[in-house]
Amino acid sequence: MRLVFVGPPGAGKGTQAKFLCAQYGIPQISTGDMLRAAKAEGKLPQELVAKMAAGALVPDEVVIGLIDERTKAADAALGFLLDGFPRTVPQAQALGTMLAARNRKLDAVLALEVPRELLMERAVYRRTDKRTGQIYHLKYNPPPPGADLEHRADDREEAVRIRLDTYEAMTAELLPYYEKLGILRRINGVGTVEEVTGRVSRVLEALGNSNK
Ligand code: AP5
Numbered sequence: 001m002r003l004v005f006v007g008p009p010g011a012g013k014g015t016q017a018k019f020l021c022a023q024y025g026i027p028q029i030s031t032g033d034m035l036r037a038a039k040a041e042g043k044l045p046q047e048l049v050a051k052m053a054a055g056a057l058v059p060d061e062v063v064i065g066l067i068d069e070r071t072k073a074a075d076a077a078l079g080f081l082l083d084g085f086p087r088t089v090p091q092a093q094a095l096g097t098m099l100a101a102r103n104r105k106l107d108a109v110l111a112l113e114v115p116r117e118l119l120m121e122r123a124v125y126r127r128t129d130k131r132t133g134q135i136y137h138l139k140y141n142p143p144p145p146g147a148d149l150e151h152r153a154d155d156r157e158e159a160v161r162i163r164l165d166t167y168e169a170m171t172a173e174l175l176p177y178y179e180k181l182g183i184l185r186r187i188n189g190v191g192t193v194e195e196v197t198g199r200v201s202r203v204l205e206a207l208g209n210s211n212k
Pocket of ligand 1: 007008009010011012013014015016030031032033035051052055056057058059060063083084085086087091122123125126127135136137138140141154163189190191192193194196
């Protein structure tokens with residue numbers, strides 16, 4: 001199964017990806033996580049660190065290169081879930097070309113839809129455990145005592161606002177692109193984590209049945 005998760009900042013892509021990947025035995029490939037890991041290792045150029053902290057996108061060629069490499073790894077041979085990539089039409093086209101060269105294609109693009117007014121609160125109160133990568137929310141999913149918590153640099157209100165604007169501008173082109181290819185599935189991301197997981201699972205079950 002080769003899947004893409006699209007959704008605004010704080011929509012729950014990372015949260016849902018963890019369940020899906022465990023269920024289907026495929027790796028979660030998050031360009032955001034890869035860029036943050038490169039930053040933590042001191043390998044991300046300073047201008048890209050600044051772009052991310054401000055809530056702007058990094059250049060297409062940077063993330064396309066990361067995805068090209070990562071999707072060639074052995075653990076991605078049977079499938080993967082791309083979380084946060086592609087975000088622009090040139091990225092989507094590059095992904096299509098990359099997969100076609102390997103005689104592969106995407107099964108579905110899952111668009112997690114959450115209204116803007118809920119997203120700010122989800123992002124600003126998010127905390128991630130540095131050791132496990134587990135995502136928490138100070139209000140809806142509080143971390144256990146002793147967790148080694150990190151507050152992302154781009155989860156400040158001003159940066160989240162910019163990320164939301166960027167997302168809205170970007171999806172105006174990206175979602176119609178995948179809609180035309182007939183692989184876009186829109187999923188309501190409002191509700192508890194479990195409710196959203198149920199909706200995502202039903203979409204994937206329907207997809208599995210239609211491919212039989
Ligand atoms: P990235 O890391 O991809 O961030 P994002 O897309 O902004 O998404 P988030 O990680 O903020 O949200 P999420 O949907 O995963 O939500 P989560 O599950 O954590 O990108 C970061 C930056 O990297 C970009 O701004 C850009 O600079 C760069 N970048 C990355 N990819 C790029 C690309 N392709 N091109 C160019 N630049 C790129 O949930 C959020 C919170 O809500 C959590 O606290 C969670 O516990 C809570 N929550 C989740 N679900 C629910 C629910 N149902 N109810 C209540 N709370 C919930």
